[in-house]
Amino acid sequence: MRSALRPRRAGARIALAGALAAALTAVPASAQPESGRYPDLSREVLAADDGWAAAEGGTTGGSAADAAHVYTLRTRAGLVRALDGGSDVPKIIRIAGVIDANTDDAGRPLSCADYAADGYSVAGYLAAYDPRVWGAAKPSGPQEEARRASAARQAERVTLTVGSNTTLIGTGPHSGLRGAALQIEDARNVIVRDLELSDAYDCFPVWQPNSGGLGDWKSAYDTLWLRGARNIWVDHVTFDDGRRPDSAEPVYFGRNFLRHDGLLDITNGSDLVTVSWSRFSGHDKAMLVGNGDGVVTDRGKLRVTLHHNEFADVVQRAPRVRFGQVHVYNNRYVVPEDAHDYRYSIGVSTESALVVENNAFTTPAHVEAADLVKSWNGSALLARGNVFNGYPVDLLTIYNAYNSGSERDLTDQVDRLPELYGPVESAAEADRAVARHAGAGRAGR
Structure with a gap:
């Protein structure tokens, strides 16, 4: 692998004369000027060498949009109109402030009670499907039908589809979407940048009695879900659960009542994705690459680059990979002192191949280096240059030594x-740079 003598910083830009922010000609991300106090990055494109999303034509998003398809939006209704049902017309959608997906067409807030239909209630659902009475069968009958009807009403509001040739970008340090389930499905050439994507909250989780042997609650929404998507760049995005973390939810049937699914899931044959300078925090299952051990159509796809991201207080899946070829470098992992539910960071699953280099892991004393990697019938892990609590660590050797005889060895x-x-960069340099520059509101600075 090649390297460079000097690291590229998040805010590095070459000043160019003229008002390039308004020009139709795309310029690479390393060559966009600042305009005023907050840079207009809406016509930037991914640099030619910036990860898998730079392959096979690269990723330019909506940089070719004409003036009629450049929007600055503050409401859900305006955002829905601009997305145009996921059309592939080149468009730039600039988000000003925070848009709440759980609002009606007039902008009034909607609660879970507003979506509830046909007599659904949490208390009624729990009474109907208590395993001590209902057993291990899948929920069915009036309360499950009511839950589905209620969930459909919420999904109609919060599911937002992004089409091909789109740039979705924030205009200020606290711009973003709250409560939205953003989806890029069967689309290509999309840029999502400089946004806070928060709290894709499912009002109506379903009980799955046979999940994991003990049963579990399943929520419907990922904050950002790539399905069959290609050439996607996600940059300087902050992902979290906002003011409603799952850790604060009650326990029902012995399992946490999960209201959120993944922060960023990349599945269903998605390919050529770069995720850079983003922050994932306060969540259980952060990122899934590949959605099933039997989905062999994913072979040769799911090529993903993760660099200069922060995973802070994430329980697992940072990422978990099936089939994909994933490059994980210069990321920062922070497990807090009180994180007693931490499971792993790097998940190596069926036919995956991961190159994990120059990442920095910081954990409390009860988390050991062998805990950082987990394998389920995994294939390959090339790990080098990583540090654990400031010291060099050989993730592959430690994993195989600690799990010999109980799990399949990785190569x-x-x-x-x-x-x-x-x-x-070195892991130490990346650790400092990511702490300073990752997340929304820091692009171009």
Whole structure:
């Protein structure tokens, strides 16, 4: 792999003369000027070497949009109109402030009670499907039918579909979407940047009695879900559960009443994705790459680059990978002192191949280096240059040593090494840079 003598910083930009922010000609992300106090990055495109999303034509988003398809929006209704049902017309959608997806067409807030239909209630649902009475069968009958009807009403409000050739970007330090389930499905060439994506809250989780052996609650919404998406760049985005973390939810049937699913899931044959300078925090299942052990159509796809991201107080899936070829470099992982539910960071699953280099892991004493990696019939993990609490760590050797006899050993035999990526810093340098520059409101600075 190649490296560079000097690391690329999040705010590095080459000043160009003229009002390029308004021009129709796209310029690379390293060559966009600042305009005023907050830079207009809406016509930036992904740099030619910036991860898998730079391959096969690169990622330019809506940079070719004409003036009629450049929007600055403050309401859900305006956002829905601009998204145009997921059309592939080049468009730039600039989010000013926070748009709440749980609002009606007049902008009035909607609560879970507003979506509830046909007599659904949490108390009624719990009484109907208590395993001590109902048993281990899937829920069915009036309360489950009412839950489905209620869930459909919420989904109609909060599910927002982004089409091809789109740039979705914030205009200020606290711009974003709250309560939205943003989806990029069967689309290509999309940029999502400089946004706070928060609290994709499911009012109507379903009980799955046979999940994991003990049963579990399943919520419907990922904050951002890529399904069959191609050439996608996610940059300087903050992902979290907002003011309603699942850790504050009650326990029903012995399981936490989960209201959120993934923060960023990349599934169903998605391909050529770069996730950079973003922040994932305060969540259970952060990022899933590949959605099933039997989905063999994912072979040769799910090529993803993760660099300069922060995973703070994330329980698991940072990421978990099936089938994909994933390059994980220069990321920052922070497990807080009180995180007693931490499970793992790097998940190596069926036919996956991960290159994990120059990442910094900081954990409390009860989390050991062997806990950082988990494998389910995993294939390959090439790990180098990583540090654990400030000291070099060989993730592959430690994983195999601690799990010998109980889990399949991993190898460092990765068939295809990453080819497109920017300068790789040392883990210590990346740790400092990510702490300072990752997340929404910091792009171009």
